Amino acid sequence: MIKKSIIILLIFTIIFSYSNTIYGSETVVRSISINGGKTLNMAVDDFVTLDIKINPTSISSNSIKFSSSKPTIADVDYKGNVTAKKVGRTTITAELNGKKSSITVRVSSVNKSISADFSTKDVSSRNFKEITITPHRYDDGELIEDDADDEYYIYLPSGYLVNGKSASYVADRNGVYPFTIYYGNTRRTLYYTVKDIDSNVTDNNNIDDDEEDINFDYTLMYDYEKKQILFNMELDKIRSITAPNKKTTISSSVNYYITNIKNNNPIDFSFTIDDVIYRYKVIRQGEFYLLISLLPVDYDDYSSIVHYSGYNFTTNEIFETFPNKGIFYDNGNYEVMIQSDSNTKEIFNFNIDGIDFRRPSVESSFLSDYTFELEIEDDFGLDYMITFDGKYVPLGGNSNTGTKIVYKHNTKVTYNGDYVFTVVDKSGNRTAYITNIDSRIKSRKHSIDYGVHNYKYTKDLFENIGILYKNNDDNSDLYEIILPSYMNGSNSSYFYPDSNISRAEIVTLFCRITDLPYDTNAFLKNKFTDIEHHWARDYISMGSSKRYVSGYKDKTFRPDNNVTRAEFCKMLSNISAFKSKVSALPATSNYDYIDINSHWAQKEIIKITSRDIVVGNNSHFYPDKPITRAEVVHAINKLYNLNPTASELAYINSIYKKYYNYRDIINNKYYDDIIISIVGMYREKLN
Structure with a gap:
């Protein structure tokens, strides 16, 4: 028995040590x-x-x-x-x-026994240059005349290997083009610089060298007098600015009011600053705002196309966004979380369409005759291709969405290695497609690889620019939010579903779900004597002006008193914003609660319970007991007819589990209602 225990202990020690090696804070470098x-x-x-x-x-x-x-x-x-x-x-x-x-x-030192002459000619109908290199050999500075059978191994900039007396390659952009020459064991790389090719990129979103110097700060603000948000922009100097209303001014600052912004209805607008277009999108969810800045597309650094900023104008908390920047790489669904220092969170889940800054998609097949067939697709029109052997090939695509071309390249493959096709669309987006062949002849001394040049700018000539085109899956599920989140947990770990809800909390909730504009001036008009220093004083003032919740005859509101079940039924029945929603629900139940007879709210209780918005327990309704947080969110979801499908509920649950982990709601009978109140209600969009 002792031996068995020792063996088990040794096994555990080995496993524990191995785990520390794999999962420890620092892995050992062997x-x-x-x-x-x-x-x-x-x-x-x-x-x-x-x-x-x-x-x-x-x-x-x-x-x-x-x-x-x-x-x-x-x-x-x-x-x-x-x-x-x-x-x-x-x-x-x-x-x-x-x-x-x-x-x-x-x-x-550089081997000067090999040199070469370069010549160029224009490519028909394009501002491209066909570069031809013709190698020479020298002995002690004297030119050696090549015999008829003398040949060179010449690597083109793409790494393609040509065996002959000369080789050509079409340059479609400015840069330094390397050509590496072998003769026997002698090697030398020579470079030809192209400077006079005009950029083929015509997209107005691209920034030239002068436009990159435009600097400015931007933010959303809230005008508490007008109860509207405004977009503020402060520039580095006086510039020409065209606002979304098409008015042009010469100024160093801008204040633009964004009117009629509603829940879950994104507002798009743009500014033109010295002929450069800057685009923005604002999304509102209750008291939370997400500002999306879509920078002019920089194809050389497309990882910073989109910047996010989060706002809540009802508090003074700073909101961070996760992520704080990103890429709109394709049409579809995107997700951003904003979070305050006090751990208040809001999830923005939105759909993007109209994406058109992409580079072509290329797929290749290696045919039985040792040639390539390419299938090329792009939602811009395809323009041209430079093949691995340096040929210019016009693709002749049009500008229609989903342009697709099948092309067969007749140059036969001789050596193993990486073969590069550079495909460009009409907007200047480029894809350097590399396909590897390992079923042909293996050269003893040479391989197909542009890395053979050992030149630091070689890869820049074949850089992928733009974002790779992807076909949208027509069967993909897209969801859009129809009701923002309206209930927070008490802290990051506990929601307290069975706790009571106060009068201040209920009026705040009503203000949120009815989309009332935030109004700090409402407090100056109220007559309550006990809310001046309360956290919800603005919501109480706003809600009482709409008669969501009334005060008492002694001019108090008593914000921290609990809301009873009867009072909650009375509120839902009497608030004008809810009356039509209650009436729209069919009265399908007929409960006989023995404790509501002659109760002051009997009529309202019957109206609400008959629609299963709030229900009792067996024969008792308990009208004067406090209503719980979980019962409130169930009632709100019922009132707004939030009956998610299995797919919608699974999606809502996935968002909840990604960002939240309340320990006390897992087994609650209102779990589904609670997570909807936390992350919002999403409807599945039909394609």
């Missing part, structure tokens, strides 16, 4: 290596990204510290990019959590 430990040979001006391997592979390489013993010979940056500067030898070291790896880097 080893790190650079380029497999091999010496790195470079020529002056070469640029190489180090190949780093870490054991275990789960550890991030972001914290590696790189260093060079002689940075004047070859320097290394924080990403592991090595630049050869002059002839010599240095040691490059990578260090991570105490583990190191070093390699020798030899930098040689």
